[in-house]
Amino acid sequence: MKNPAIQNDFSYYRRTISRNRINNMHLDSESEVNNEMANRMSLFYAEATPMLKTLSDATTKFVSENKTLPIENTTDCLSTMASVCKVMLETPEYKSRFTNDETLLFCMRVMVGVIILYDHVHPVGAFAKTSKIDMKGCIKVLKEQPPNNVEGLLNALRYTTRHLNDESASKQIRTMLQVQ
Template identity: 55%
Template sequence: MGNLLRVLNDKGGSVPKVNLFVDFEKAQPTDAEKAVYEKVAAVLERAPRIIDELGGYTGAGEQIREAISKPSNEDTQEKAWNAVRPLVLQLKTYYEFCTELETALTSILSVLCSADMTAMSHLEMHQALTKQLAEILDFSLKFDDLKMNNPSIQNDFSYYRRTMSRKRLESNDQPRTTGAASNSVEGEVDMRDDVANRMSLFYAHPTPLLNALSATTKRFVEMHSELPLENTTDCLSMVACVCRVMTENPNYYTRFENEETIYFCLRVMVGVIILYDHVHPVGAFAKNAPIDIHKSVKVLKDHSQKTDGLLNALRFNTKHFNDEQTPKATKTLLSS
């Protein structure tokens, strides 16, 4: 493959020694990838706009505080409600986009984890889909970081739900006129209760999208019982190793046209380690895991000016970091 250099695949230990260049900047789909690639691309093309919007999300905190402090003032109540409703519709759009990403991830895993070739061969033959997997993980880390650092998101949605419940109760208490709508507040309902419930659970999680993608990956494994678990975990661990090697080795990272691609690789490495840790029964921190956590942490610390959040993600968003079986040296390394 012109865009990929496969130098060595020597599994001398539990961690595969892999030198592999995947062109995350320019990889194009082969004919075999095109059907899945185009469906996923139609979803991912909206990702930059959503990150920009979420980054500029200011919320309705001022109006909500005013309404809470003056509960009998109808004007302040109406101002808060009118401020919150369009914001909640934005949050609904982001939630729906994230559910589309879950579907996209499943489509990609169906190809990259299929039994017809090894994980290494899949990355070699399906670079464009590997790039899209990386883009989903990159988006998820950016999305979750913006959400986690913006309490207005949960505050706005909580206020919306409380106000909607109150309006329904008030409407039910009012006498009904013959021929009138059974519930006058229904004209203000922006979503069904089941959607609101799912959104509430989604946004309540500190890192909602990574949590959702982890659950999606586990469901993929459960639904494809004909595939050995190793098909999925080998794919994830191989992507993690490739991302690490490409940021360690100047023969590879000097081939990037954009320096930001290095940080893209680091975000993807962390995202895929988190997925692996949630899917594998023992996790990514076990001594015999096929991911070199120590080298992964080292490369993050080598770029510490932009990776503090990624180190925290490994500590707080993984499933097995605090297990007794996690080596003490690993815990010390990540905590220092």
């Protein structure tokens, strides 16, 4: 989401390679991406959050292919991970252990990532009142961080989740996520 120009850059690369082939200007074939791989890369980068989309698809596929495994096992694991990250970010004694800001940012990214995965896998999503994720607490923790660190994460919650605008979603959570 933070680097939307990558799709344009890759398209430019593909056009340049194609033009060079037409003009018989062969580059080192080892550094050239073959057509099939280039097509797959284009589809990957076409997503707003390509890695999160891949993880979401893989998790959804895992849940649908393993019918004998209760979906609660997966969603409980994801909600526990979100809760652990939230506690690490909001509790002063844990937070003070992190000497590097990158560690805090990593915890925030993991928390948002597992919330989005939960929302994609769980039938009613992460924003419902029955959700096992404390969404109000997670959003509050994010909003307490420096804005330049969390705006992309809040946008990920706003725009890459499935159930935020559902009837079952808490109106208070929707209000907390509104752009101001």
